[in-house]
Amino acid sequence: MPTLRFAPSPNGLLHLGHAFSALVTAAWARRLQGRLLLRIEDIDPQRSRRDFIEAIMRDLAWLGLEWEEPVRHQSEHMDDYRAALARLDALGVLYPCFASRAEIRAAAGAARDPDGAPLYPGLHRHLPPAEIAARKARGEPFALRLDMQAALGLARERAGGRITFTELSADGEARRIEACPERWGDVVIARKDVPTSYHLAVVVDDALQGVTHVTRGRDLLAATDIHRLLQILLELPEPVYHHHRLVLGPDGAKLSKSRGDRALAALRAAGASPADIRRRLGLD
Numbered sequence: 051m052p053t054l055r056f057a058p059s060p061n062g063l064l065h066l067g068h069a070f071s072a073l074v075t076a077a078w079a080r081r082l083q084g085r086l087l088l089r090i091e092d093i094d095p096q097r098s099r100r101d102f103i104e105a106i107m108r109d110l111a112w113l114g115l116e117w118e119e120p121v122r123h124q125s126e127h128m129d130d131y132r133a134a135l136a137r138l139d140a141l142g143v144l145y146p147c148f149a150s151r152a153e154i155r156a157a158a159g160a161a162r163d164p165d166g167a168p169l170y171p172g173l174h175r176h177l178p179p180a181e182i183a184a185r186k187a188r189g190e191p192f193a194l195r196l197d198m199q200a201a202l203g204l205a206r207e208r209a210g211g212r213i214t215f216t217e218l219s220a221d222g223e224a225r226r227i228e229a230c231p232e233r234w235g236d237v238v239i240a241r242k243d244v245p246t247s248y249h250l251a252v253v254v255d256d257a258l259q260g261v262t263h264v265t266r267g268r269d270l271l272a273a274t275d276i277h278r279l280l281q282i283l284l285e286l287p288e289p290v291y292h293h294h295r296l297v298l299g300p301d302g303a304k305l306s307k308s309r310g311d312r313a314l315a316a317l318r319a320a321g322a323s324p325a326d327i328r329r330r331l332g333l334d
């Protein structure tokens with residue numbers, strides 16, 4: 051059964067960009083006669099808030115979305131992510147990294163990953179085992195990073211050479227894209243504060259929830275490189291992808307909570323109807 055999901059992070063109120071993503075996902079679910087799931091991506095204990103979860107559900111219901119229960123809250127499933135970490139560790143593709151953000155920034159120089167963050171230059175890739183043991187014994191916090199070259203070698207061997215994914219256009223035309231995970235360097239798979247990262251949680255959950263079609267914004271297209279790599283390493287099924295256009299503000303920049311773009315709740319309070327929102331998003 052085609053299965054789709056909308057997966058917001060509850061660290062703010064939904065804005066028009068989220069409404070677009072949710073409505074596009076619901077339209078695909080209808081078109082494919084599939085199921086629509088809701089997943090709350092609340093792995094970040096600092097930024098996730100219960101009142102935002104409630105507000106998200108209110109906004110989505112107001113827009114007319116209906117999703118199947120139960121809603122999956124990532125914060126309740128850390129054991130699933132720990133199990134996936136253990137599998138990756140058994141493959142020998144993870145290593146602990148104790149480096150601070152400042153150290154990484156300084157060592158990266160001008161090199162950037164596709165998100166524009168400093169590209170991790172492999173600082174702790176080959177720490178001597180005795181140093182790792184000593185730092186752990188001192189209680190130094192560490193992230194787990196993917197040894198990208200080792201991971202790629204294994205994944206390419208399993209995938210018969212190339213790592214690819216299927217991208218559907220808005221009108222359903224399929225095209226095969228070659229993933230290029232190396233441009234991310236040794237990505238963080240488990241953060242210092244939680245035993246997962248966005249990348250690990252998303253691939254584990256998409257598989258556990260039986261998601262067949264991943265619909266999300268183009269800002270996450272490059273992340274699909276990592277997701278396909280992890281799916282191959284963890285032997286998870288491969289969904290197809292649709293990365294939709296982004297809703298831009300009047301200045302041409304992507305909408306964001308931090309820029310203070312207007313929340314759906316504020317538009318609703320100012321008298322907008324769900325039909326007004328759809329029209330504004332060019333959906334009717």
Ligand code: GLU
Nearest residue numbers: 057058059091252265266
């Ligand atoms: N939680 C992510 C976000 O709000 C979306 C994750 C995804 O769709 O893969 O940007």
